[in-house]
Amino acid sequence: MQKLKCFLSSFALLTLCFYLPLASAAIDTFQFDNKAQDQLFHHLTKILRCPKCQNQNIADSNASLAKDLRNKTYELVKKGQSKDQIVAYMVERYGNFIRYDPPMTPATIFLWIGPLLVILIGFYMLFELTRKQKNQDLALDDTEMNRLKTLLKENVGK
């Protein structure tokens, strides 16, 4: 009897664990005037990063701040603002952190120049190596020539 009770209560707990997240995950419903607004909203919530939760965009995050930012984005899209205007609005408040696509600034310039530098250095090294190989003195002196001749003779003789 004791065992059955224990089993039943743990089973109930387990099922509760599965259902609780479903109960709390609320889905926002947003109504738009046209398809373009709908698409812009969904695009923006994907490219804007939640400042609270480090590596989630505001569409994926359940943080209360992400919800506020979704609502604000919705409000601005409904007002007819463009993508650039809305991104600028968010950057003004939260900085470039909020963008997944960082702009070119002195702090981020290395992201663009870095790979280019590596490629250039690679080419330079390749160029230097081949130049050195070309410059090597390949002509044989007399003793080397004689040795080569004897070696060749030996091989032909076989």
Add this chain to the structure above:
Amino acid sequence: MLIKHKKRIFLLMPALFFLVVCIFLFKGLFKDPHRLVSTRIGKTVPEFTLPDLFQPSKLHHSSIFKGQKMLLNVWATWCATCYAEHNFLNKMANSDIYIVGMSYKDDRTKAIRWLKDLKNPYKITLFDKDGMVGMDLGVYGAPETFFIDSKGVIRYRQVGDISPQIWREKLSEIYKKME
């Protein structure tokens, strides 16, 4: 001789590159990625009108941040760190630091009870129910404290609590320097 020297530098290049990368990554270990620098530093407090926490009909305009330097403390009853910080805020208020409070995304009754139970360190307490003024300030959590000078310009933002230690080591200096 010169060629040999050149070659040595050439061979050292990968090691140097490795060292630079190491320094870069090592520095990253001690950086807290949760701390964002406020974009509002050096700018005046954005315009707003918010009701008072205790008297809903009384409205405060952003012009309250003028005439003397002060702190704007963003807090909420759902925030455990705010509870930890509250005692020290009371102490600061007792030593004549002008603190404005902003109840952020909270329940009015709970917030009032909190201030009654724990004492009220705020000269004015704003009530930002939906967090929209918080958004204008770039608030992304609680507690956050803005250091505002007598002209209404934001000079610093502290993310997280003000502990006696942080105050002593860093923040009091910033506060003293403000005009």
